[in-house]
Amino acid sequence: MASLLIRSIRYLVTCDDKDQLLEDVDLYCEDGFIRQIGPHLDITADRTIDASHMLCYPGLVNTHHHLYQVFSRNLPQVQNMELFDWLKTLYEIWKNLDEDVIRLSSLTGMGELMKHGCTTCFDHHYVFPTHAGDLIGAQFAAADTLGIRMYASRGSMDLSVKDGGLPPDSVVQTVDEIMTDSARLIEKYHDTSYGAMHRIALAPCSPFSVSAELLRQSAILARQYGVRLHTHLCETKDEENFMLQREGIRPLEYMERLGWTGSDVWFAHGIHFNDEELRVLAKTGTGVAHCPISNMKLSSGIARIPEMLELGVPVGLAVDGSASNDGSSLMEELRVAFLLHRLNASRRAPTGYDVLKMATRGSARLLGRDDIGQLAVGKCADLFMIDSRRLELVGSCFDPKSVLGTVGVRGPVDYTVVHGRVTVAQGHLMTVDEERLAQDAETCCRQYLAR
Known part of the structure; x- marks a missing residue:
């Protein structure tokens, strides 16, 4: 089973029933689902991401x-x-x-x-x-x-x-x-x-x-x-x-x-x-x-x-x-x-x-779903992370739960994870060739509009 460990998350906003804001925690997911959340988990995974400077949110x-x-x-x-x-x-x-x-x-x-x-x-x-x-x-x-x-x-x-x-x-x-x-x-x-x-x-x-x-x-x-x-x-x-x-x-x-x-x-x-x-x-x-x-x-x-x-x-x-x-x-x-x-x-x-x-x-x-939309044990491992050290976030992370609405984020996120799979890393899609996709899509678009 594929596994992912996200280490030392600076701030994790759960959007769960308790509206928790967790600091310096690890998140472990396996086979697409969150299995553990807590400090200093004694566990290894197929892939580990250092999130010590990251803001982490539900997808x-x-x-x-x-x-x-x-x-x-x-x-x-x-x-x-x-x-x-x-x-x-x-x-x-x-x-x-x-x-x-x-x-x-x-x-x-x-x-x-x-x-x-x-x-x-x-x-x-x-x-x-x-x-x-x-x-x-x-x-x-x-x-x-x-x-x-x-x-x-x-x-x-x-x-x-x-x-x-x-x-x-x-x-x-x-x-x-x-x-x-x-x-x-x-x-x-x-x-x-x-x-x-x-x-x-x-x-x-x-x-x-x-x-x-x-x-x-x-x-x-x-x-x-x-x-x-x-x-x-x-x-x-x-x-x-x-x-x-x-x-x-x-x-x-x-x-x-x-x-x-x-x-x-x-x-x-x-x-x-x-x-x-x-x-x-x-x-x-x-x-x-x-x-x-x-x-x-x-x-x-x-x-x-x-x-x-x-x-x-x-x-x-x-x-x-x-x-x-x-x-x-x-x-x-x-x-x-x-x-x-x-x-x-x-x-x-x-x-x-x-x-x-x-x-x-x-x-x-x-959408009638209780398996997504929050970060909690047993829920789908769907999340994204943003590096809090970005220039545009300087002086703004006093309220990580509200910052996406009040300050906002310009440009892509640093990581997106869907069902435990990293699909975006360092702001780039991991599953397709973005440059090739953009070229193919632009060509198709122009041909379509010319019909």
């Missing part, structure tokens, strides 16, 4: 992404658009997706995530052009190459422009096609075991791109198989007005009627919930993936995170798609979330440590 957990969008970021024609116009414009690019684009964009996006301390990535993929190939299979293969823990989704759309939706005809499918493929992917990839590297959720795109029948059947199928449900909700006022005009009710009530609340459901964004809707989320245990940078770039608004946390709504952190974020760093998201809510909510805002817990324990809860 960050990303709860909402669109990895394919890595190849459509920073495009000048969409820089000043809001969501609906932005989507309509970009669908004309996304309809040309294929397996190679998905493979290389997934490697690029997840590689960036992992270089910035993320150890688990949830991706919401919902664009399935005809004859595009095995897109979800390509994502899992990319994750395995990198060594990151992957939670994929079988997203879907069945309403095109001609049906009153936003996407073109070539990327929508029938409900029967979607349900058949959803069952196939769950049976092939969904691993319910403790410490699983692969899981699947069902994730129709959004209420304005899918039918009521697709949402209803997705909820039924997900509960038959015991998988989770995810979609975008309450991201913009345009969405709210769209639903009021089409259905005569607000988005959350619409989703409630179709079986889309509960502890197995989480929504991306959740900006425009009213007071009563926040209470519904709290009562039902329905979660929210908070995407502050994307929400700012698209002028969508500010999610009511302080109120959600006060009410007990499950909240996790996410980067969202790279076309509405222009990056894949959950570390950057963490600091932006802290600063945004300090600006907007003052003393009611979550602390730097609260936001770290949101990105670890909170995100793990959204």
